[in-house]
Amino acid sequence: MRIKKILKIIGILSVLILLVLSGMYVFILQYPEIKDHPKMGKWYRVTTNEMKSSDGSKYSALFKKGSENNIIVYFAGGGVSVNKEMARQETYNTKRIPIDIVANLTMNMGGIATASEDNPFKDWTVIAFPYATGDFHIGTGEFKYTDNNGKERTLYHNGFINFTSAMRKIMEYADIADPAKVFVTGYSAGGFGASLLADDIFSDYFPKAKSKTVLADSSLLLNDSWHSIATDVWRSPKHISDRLVSNNITLDSLTALHERWGDKVNILFDSSTRDGDLAKVQNYFDTGNMKVDEEKADKYQQILKETIPKFKKQANAYIFIWDGLPWYDDPQNLTMHTIIATPAFHNKFKKIDISICDWVINAVNGKMEDYGLNLVDKIYPPTDK
Incomplete structure (x- = not known):
């Protein structure tokens, strides 16, 4: 009898804890839905019935109104899916991360959207798109595949629908129709998204x-x-896919952007010299194997070297190449993947005495410069494998 009573008490306590946690999620941790005249400095969710993640679950964008009349449109990264094999492997974010963790972490952990005093973008309005569709934020389709258990599934490549639905709602509610400065950016898959969607943003909204x-x-x-x-x-x-005429999706997108807007749009590109994650995906595209080593990093460095002159000539882009930051997966002369969402965004690099943050804000204000281009020729001694 005593054991049953104890178990009953434990059960009741468990239910109460669950109710408290659910209440915290709904009323405290989850950002409120955007409404007319959003408060300055407060994060909001932006959701419509059309918006969904790759698994069909609910998707929401994020919005924070700043005190300055300037806007960042910010696309998050998280892998890609280009075929049935990648869909099965789920080498991409599959759903909108709960409890608005993207805003709490990615947007506030020291990168470009942080509210720290030393961040020149701290008072800008932020429109942020978490990544959950495997399509560089530009899909509108349903992709059928069979998962590893033999079950028929649908991957909702809904990125473009999410983007346009959220932008329409934000423009309706947020009073931001006439900004002085607009900065479109993203990291990894979101960087592809920024290059692919910048023309839509500049043409249709600002x-x-x-x-x-x-x-x-x-x-x-x-x-x-x-x-x-x-x-x-x-x-x-x-209008997006028609721009893709070569094997370089970023170059094609930025070239088309420059051809349309000329010097009215400042175009920037950054990368580390031997990006470990991009080397993995590139090797998968080339060989079907995601495993990467120093040889594959050599190849990425060579691709970067060959592409920079094309970025300069075709897109009039300005470039920042960097290294010297630790990579989180493998010490074999692989370099870090992405920087703008990390505290390193604000750190000055040795020898050139400038940060990515300074480089970006200078460009926004009309001062365009290249940095680190000589690093594509840097020789990295082999390490012990």
Whole structure:
């Protein structure tokens, strides 16, 4: 009898704890839905019935209104899916992370959207798009595949629908139609998204902004099938997929952006010299194997070296190449993947005495410069494997 009573008490306490946690999620940890005239400095969720993650679950963008009349449109990264094998492996974020963790961590852990006093963007309005669709934020389709258990599934490449639905709602509620400066950026998959969607943002939402800047952070992958992936897998809008004419999706997008806008848009690209994560995905595209070593990092460094002159000539882009930051997965002369969402965004690099943050804010204000281009020729001695 005593044991049953104890178990009953434990059960009641468990229910009460669950109710408290649920209440905290709904009323404290979860950001409120955006409404008319949002308060300055407060994060909001932006959701519509059209918006969904790759597994069909609810998706929401994030919004914070700043005190300055300037806007960051910020695309998060998190992998990619280009075929049935990658869909099965789930080498991409599959759903909107709960409890608004993207805003609490990615947007506030020391990177470009942090509210710290030394951040020149701290008072800017932020429109943030978490990544949960595997399509560089540009899909509109449903991709059928069979999972590893033999079950038929649908991957919702809903990125472009999420983007346009959220932007319409934000423009309706947020009173931000006429900003002075607009900065479109993203890291990894979000950097691809920034380059692919910058023209839509400048054309459809903020055409009168006097300063327009786009930065693709750590977003360089070569694939001969980018056009067919965009059209047949992601079902991207034709005005986006039509720009994809080579094996370099970022170069094609930024080139088209420059051809349309000329010097009215400042175009930026940054990468570490031997990006470990991009080397992995590039090796998968080339060989079907995601495993990477120093040889594959050598190849990424060579791709970077060959691409920079094309960025300069075709897109009039300004470049920041960097290294010297630890990579989190393998010590074999692989370099860090992405920087703008990390505290390193504000750190000055040795020898050149400038941070990515300083480089970006200078560009936003019209001062365009290249840094670190000589690093593509840097020789990295082999390490013990």
